[in-house]
Amino acid sequence: MTATIRRVVSWLKGCNALKQPPVVLSRAARLFSKERDLRMVWKVAKRGRHSVLAGTAHFFPYRFRQALREHIGAASTVVLEGPLDDAARRKVVSAGSGRRGASLYDALDAATLRKLEQALGAAARPPSGSALLWELLHGGPASRLSNELRPLEPWMAFFHIWTELRTRDGWIYSMDLDAARIAAGLGKDVRYLETIEEQIETLERVPLQRWVDFLKRADWDAYRRDYVRCFLEGDLAALTALAQGFPTFCAPVIEQRDPVLLERMLPFLERGNAAAFVGITHCRGLIALLQARGYRVTQGSPRGGPQPH
16 A cells, blocks of 8 residues: 555545545545645735735646636636737747857756756667667767757756756646636636736846756756645745745846836736736735735635735
8 A cells, every 4th residue: 555545544534534425535536636725825905905916836736726716716807927828939939949149058067968968868769789879870868958959048948958857747737827728718807917028038138147057056856846845835935935046036037027017917906806826936026015005915825814924
């Protein structure tokens, strides 16, 4: 019996499953599903006008669709950080291809490149007797990595690596995309805080060295494990501290954008009954800015009610 099954059996016994089978079985099924409670959500209020601010994980191994439906369903206006349609994605791909400046691949040292090759894994190879011929024909893992990364802008090259690693670990869900789809399905009034061109310009302003430094020192497994734990627990302080080492946690992305995001969000918050979704690393700054504007911000938690910030 696996450890997971033992925990479930023990939990079922503690819940007195025989007396409450529908509820218990539903909760047991949830343990094996990818659906989770959303704790990174805040109630924002001023002068009797109430809205919701939710911090999103752009990619995550779990989904929050039930919580998203509840918040979006109750809102008159849904505010998203930026567009996520096919046209926006095409613009991102176009901007990130055809590198014009420095290469992320060329900025990495040999040890980091070897670590990346190992993390990404080599393509399936023939038996050792013909391995040399295989390498001559296909160039080996280093050549493949070079061919993939060198044509890309540094930010696109980084996210090419990051996306590949996330996908292999099952990080296939996007809160932002789910929110956009749910809002469209419910016929909500959807507004964007930024254009895709502004978001691309921001990525281009991230210093090359930040991408390099993260790749050199990254402990992929530890970072992903800690990020998931902090997010699911709703621990914004711990997640913010962890994220400070991530390449995009820098002035052009965070400090310079937070005031702009707030100013563009305020008209919807002033009217009230809005649900705003922004990347979780913006929430600490936005909460402080909102409080300075006289808003009361309380964190919603399924573990015991609102928690003041």
